[in-house]
Amino acid sequence: MRAGNKFWWFASISFGLILAILASLTIIFWRELDPAQKTLLLQVVKEKFGYLFAALFLGLAGIGFLLDGIFHIYILPLVRVKEEAALINSANPGHRIQPEGSADLIELAGEINELADRYDQIRGSVEERIQRAKTEAEEEKNILAAFMAELPEGVVICNSEGQILLYNRQAKTILAGRASSESAAENHQSFIGLGRSIFSLVEKNLIVHALDEIAEKLERKEDNIVSTFVFIGKDERLFRFEAVPVLSADRKLTGFILIIFDITRELEKESRMGLMIDALTRRSRASAASIRSAIEAILEYPQMAPGQRDRFERIIQREAEALGDLLDQSTDELAEHIETRWPLVRTRAYDFLETVRKKADQRLAVRIDIAVADPDIEVRVDNYSLMTAFLFLIQRIGKAEGSFRFTLQAEQIKRLVNLDIRWDGKPIPGDLLRRWEQDILSVESEQFPLSLKTVLLHHEADIWSRSTKQAPGGACLRIMLPAPEISEPEKIRNITILPDSRPEFYDFDLFNQAGQDPELDECLLRELAYTVFDTETTGLNPAEGDEIISIGAVRIVNGRLLRDEYFDQLVNPKRWMSRESIRVHGIQAEMLEDQPTIEQVLPRFHRFAEGTILVAHNAAFDMKMLQLKESATGVQFINPVLDTLLLSAAIHPAHSSHNLEDIADRMGISIVGRHTALGDAIATAEVFLKLVSILAKNGIHTLKHAREASRKTFYARKKY
Amino acid sequence: MDRSRKILIVDDEPNIVVPLQFLMEQNGYQVKIAESGEAAIDLMERFRPDLVLLDIMLPGVNGLEVCQMLREDPELKETKIVLVSALGRDVDMAKGMAMGADAYITKPFSNREIVARVNELLK
Numbered sequence: 001m002r003a004g005n006k007f008w009w010f011a012s013i014s015f016g017l018i019l020a021i022l023a024s025l026t027i028i029f030w031r032e033l034d035p036a037q038k039t040l041l042l043q044v045v046k047e048k049f050g051y052l053f054a055a056l057f058l059g060l061a062g063i064g065f066l067l068d069g070i071f072h073i074y075i076l077p078l079v080r081v082k083e084e085a086a087l088i089n090s091a092n093p094g095h096r097i098q099p100e101g102s103a104d105l106i107e108l109a110g111e112i113n114e115l116a117d118r119y120d121q122i123r124g125s126v127e128e129r130i131q132r133a134k135t136e137a138e139e140e141k142n143i144l145a146a147f148m149a150e151l152p153e154g155v156v157i158c159n160s161e162g163q164i165l166l167y168n169r170q171a172k173t174i175l176a177g178r179a180s181s182e183s184a185a186e187n188h189q190s191f192i193g194l195g196r197s198i199f200s201l202v203e204k205n206l207i208v209h210a211l212d213e214i215a216e217k218l219e220r221k222e223d224n225i226v227s228t229f230v231f232i233g234k235d236e237r238l239f240r241f242e243a244v245p246v247l248s249a250d251r252k253l254t255g256f257i258l259i260i261f262d263i264t265r266e267l268e269k270e271s272r273m274g275l276m277i278d279a280l281t282r283r284s285r286a287s288a289a290s291i292r293s294a295i296e297a298i299l300e301y302p303q304m305a306p307g308q309r310d311r312f313e314r315i316i317q318r319e320a321e322a323l324g325d326l327l328d329q330s331t332d333e334l335a336e337h338i339e340t341r342w343p344l345v346r347t348r349a350y351d352f353l354e355t356v357r358k359k360a361d362q363r364l365a366v367r368i369d370i371a372v373a374d375p376d377i378e379v380r381v382d383n384y385s386l387m388t389a390f391l392f393l394i395q396r397i398g399k400a401e402g403s404f405r406f407t408l409q410a411e412q413i414k415r416l417v418n419l420d421i422r423w424d425g426k427p428i429p430g431d432l433l434r435r436w437e438q439d440i441l442s443v444e445s446e447q448f449p450l451s452l453k454t455v456l457l458h459h460e461a462d463i464w465s466r467s468t469k470q471a472p473g474g475a476c477l478r479i480m481l482p483a484p485e486i487s488e489p490e491k492i493r494n495i496t497i498l499p500d501s502r503p504e505f506y507d508f509d510l511f512n513q514a515g516q517d518p519e520l521d522e523c524l525l526r527e528l529a530y531t532v533f534d535t536e537t538t539g540l541n542p543a544e545g546d547e548i549i550s551i552g553a554v555r556i557v558n559g560r561l562l563r564d565e566y567f568d569q570l571v572n573p574k575r576w577m578s579r580e581s582i583r584v585h586g587i588q589a590e591m592l593e594d595q596p597t598i599e600q601v602l603p604r605f606h607r608f609a610e611g612t613i614l615v616a617h618n619a620a621f622d623m624k625m626l627q628l629k630e631s632a633t634g635v636q637f638i639n640p641v642l643d644t645l646l647l648s649a650a651i652h653p654a655h656s657s658h659n660l661e662d663i664a665d666r667m668g669i670s671i672v673g674r675h676t677a678l679g680d681a682i683a684t685a686e687v688f689l690k691l692v693s694i695l696a697k698n699g700i701h702t703l704k705h706a707r708e709a710s711r712k713t714f715y716a717r718k719k720y
Numbered sequence: 721m722d723r724s725r726k727i728l729i730v731d732d733e734p735n736i737v738v739p740l741q742f743l744m745e746q747n748g749y750q751v752k753i754a755e756s757g758e759a760a761i762d763l764m765e766r767f768r769p770d771l772v773l774l775d776i777m778l779p780g781v782n783g784l785e786v787c788q789m790l791r792e793d794p795e796l797k798e799t800k801i802v803l804v805s806a807l808g809r810d811v812d813m814a815k816g817m818a819m820g821a822d823a824y825i826t827k828p829f830s831n832r833e834i835v836a837r838v839n840e841l842l843k
Binding site: 281282283285286287288289290291292293294296297300301304308311312315318319413414415416430460462464480482 | 830
C-alpha cells in the first residue's frame with residue numbers, strides 16, 4: 001500500500017472515532033438534562049448557533065492538523081526508516097538513512113546509521129579475506145580458461161539435460177559462427193551460451209544416440225566409453241564429435257563433454273585425394289595392361305602380319321605416353337597426404353544390429369529378429385550414419401513390399417562381413433536400389449544430409465539385392481563390409497568422474513537443476529534464466545509510428561549476470577528521428593543507415609531470448625514496441641515478462657520515484673552508458689539481481705509470487 | 721582346339737580389347753566384343769559365349785551387375801566368367817568372387833596367365 005493511502009486511512013478512521021465519541025458524549029449529556037434545561041439549551045443553541053458551529057469546526061480542524069502532523073512526523077518517516085534499514089540490510093549496505101521527522105526518529109536514524117557504519121567496518125575485513133580467497137580462485141579459473149582457450153578443439157560441457165555449463169571459444173566459433181558480428185546474413189544463426197540448450201545447436205537425435213551408446217557401453221563395462229558421430233553444421237561444414245560422459249561418484253551419468261573437430265577441410269581433401277588415387281591406380285593399371293598385353297603378343301607371335309604388328313606398336317606408344325601424363329598430373333596432388341577424419345569405430349556386428357533393432361522398433365514400429373551365428377564378428381562403422389542407412393532401407397522396403405517383419409543377419413566370409421536384411425517377399429529390383437542409393441537418408445521426419453551411396457562409400461561397403469534363389473526363404477538386401485584388420489589400436493579417452501565435493505572452478509549448479517519444467521511459475525526466481533533487455537526508440541509513442549533503433553540485452557543464468565553473452569544491435573528505423581530523442585540517446589541518423597532493419601533483427605533477438613524470462617524496466621513500453629512488430633517480423637514474444645519498475649514499487653512503496661537512475665542509486669549501482677540500450681540493460685540486470693534478493697526477504701520466491709506482486713502494484717499505481 | 725568355343729570380351733577400353741581379341745583368336749577361340757554392360761547382356765542371348773572376359777568399371781551397368789545377372793539367368797548361369805579389372809584391392813577381389821565369378825584377373829596381367837586361365841576354365 002502506498003504511504004499516501006495509509007495517511008487517508010489513518011485520518012478517516014481517527015476522524016470517525018472522534019466524531020463517534022463526541023456524538024456519544026452529546027447523547028449522554030442530553031439524557032441527563034431535565035425538560036426545562038433542555039428547552040433552555042435548545043434556545044441557546046438556536047440563538048448562538050454561529051458561535052457553537054465555529055467552535056466545533058475549529059476544534060475538528062485542529063484535530064485534523066494534529067493528525068496530519070503526527071502522520072508526517074512520526075508515522076511516514078518511521079515507514080521510510082524501516083524500508084531504508086531493510087535496504088541497508090540487503091541490497092546496499094553503503095546506503096544511509098536521511099534523518100527526518102520527530103526528534104526521536106532522527107535519533108533512531110542516527111543510531112541505525114552508526115550501526116551500519118560499524119557493520120561496514122567489520123564486513124570490510126571479512127570482505128578483504130574473501131577477496132583474497134577469490135583472487136586465488138580466480139587465478140585457478142584463469143589458468144583453466146586459458147588452457148581451454150588454447151585447445152585446438154571445441155569443448156562444450158553439458159549436464160544430462162543438455163544445458164551448456166561451459167564452452168570454449170573454439171566451440172563458439174564452430175557451433176555458432178561469429179556470434180557478435182552484425183551482418184544480416186547471419187539471421188539464422190543460433191546462440192551458444194551458459195544455460196542454453198545444446199540441442200538448439202546440434203541435432204538432438206545425434207546426441208541422444210551417442211548417450212544411448214555410452215550407456216550401453218557402460219553397462220557392458222567397456223574400456224572405450226567414448227561415442228563419436230559426424231554432424232553437418234552450418235554452411236555444410238562437417239564436424240566430428242566425441243562425446244565423453246561425466247559420471248557422478250556412483251557412476252551415474254550427470255552430464256557429458258563434447259569435443260568437436262572441424263573435419264570439413266580434411267574430408268574434402270581426403271575425398272579428392274581418394275578419388276585421385278583411385279583414378280590413378282585404375283588408369284595406370286589399364287595402360288600397363290594394354291602395353292604388357294601388346295608387347296607380349298608381339299614377342300610371342302614374331303610372324304604376325306605387319307599391319308597387326310603396327311597396331312600393337314601404336315597401342316604401346318599411346319598408352320606409354322598416357323601413363324607418363326597421368327603420373328605428371330598426379331604427382332603434385334599426391335604430395336599432400338591425408339588421413340581420414342570421419343572415424344569408423346570397431347563394433348561387434350551383433351551390437352550394431354541390436355541398435356538398429358531397437359531404433360526400428362521405436363521409430364518405425366517394425367518387428368526385427370536378429371540371427372547372428374557368431375557373436376564375435378566385428379565391423380568398422382560410423383554408428384549413426386550406418387544405422388540411419390539401415391533404418392532408411394527398412395523403411396523403404398516396408399513401403400515397397402508391405403513387409404513389417406525383418407530378420408537381420410551377419411556372417412563373415414574371409415575378409416568380408418555381410419550384413420543382410422531379410423524379409424518374406426519379392427527382392428528389390430536393381431534399378432530401384434540404384435535410385436535409393438542416390439537419395440538423401442531420411443527416416444520419418446528426420447534427415448541425415450548424406451546420400452545412402454556416400455555413407456556406403458565411406459564404409460567401403462556395397463549393397464546388393466539378392467533373389468530368393470540366392471537367399472532361400474525370402475528376399476534379401478546384402479550390405480558387404482570389409483572385416484576390420486586383426487589388430488587396430490583404438491584411441492581411448494579417460495572418463496571424467498566428478499569428486500564428491502563440487503569442483504572449484506566453475507558454477508556447475510546447473511547439474512542439479514530440474515529439467516525443462518513446464519510449471520515455470522513454481523520455479524524459484526534465483527534459478528531461472530533471464531534475458532534483460534532495453535530498447536532505444538525514435539520517440540515515446542509506439543502507437544504513432546515510433547520505431548526501435550537499438551536493442552541491447554544481457555543474460556542472467558543461475559543468479560549470475562553473463563556480461564559476455566550480450567546482444568547489442570542498432571536498427572535502421574527507416575524513418576525520421578526527433579531532435580529530442582537524439583538528445584536522449586545520442587544516436588545520429590547516419591549511424592543507422594547501414595544497419596539491418598527490425599525485420600532482420602527481431603528474429604535474431606527472439607532466438608537470443610528463447611526459453612528465458614524477459615526482464616525490462618518499464619517493460620510495458622518495450623513489450624509494446626516488440627508486439628507492434630509481430631506481424632511484420634513473424635516472431636512473437638510469448639516469454640513470461642517481469643518489470644523492474646513494478647517489482648521495485650512492490651517492495652519500496654514508500655519511495656515515490658522508481659525510475660532506473662533512482663533505483664540504481666538506492667541500491668548502490670552505477671550505470672555505465674545510460675541511454676544506450678546495452679548500458680541500460682546491464683543496469684537493469686544488476687537492479688534486477690538485487691531486487692530478487694530483497695523480494696526473497698519479503699516472501700516473494702517464485703515467478704508466480706513475483707508476477708502477483710507486480711500485478712498488485714500495477715493496479716495500485718494505475719489508480720492513484 | 722575346339723573351334724566352337726566362344727568368348728565375349730566386355731571392356732570399354734579399345735587399347736586392351738585389341739590385344740585380348742588377337743590373343744584369344746590366336747588360341748583358336750571365336751571372339752566378340754561388347755563395349756558396355758548393356759551391350760554385353762544384349763549379345764549374351766544371341767552369341768551364347770562359353771566364357772566372358774568381363775571388365776568391372778563399365779559405363780552404365782557395371783561388370784559386377786552383369787555377373788550377378790548371368791548367375792541368376794537359368795539359361796546363362798553356366799557361362800564361365802573371368803573378371804578382368806583395374807580394381808586391385810583384396811576387397812574388390814573378394815566382392816567379385818562373392819558375385820559368382822570363376823576367376824579374377826587384375827590388370828596388368830600376363831598374356832600367358834590369362835590364356836592359361838581361359839584354357840583351364842574351358843577344358
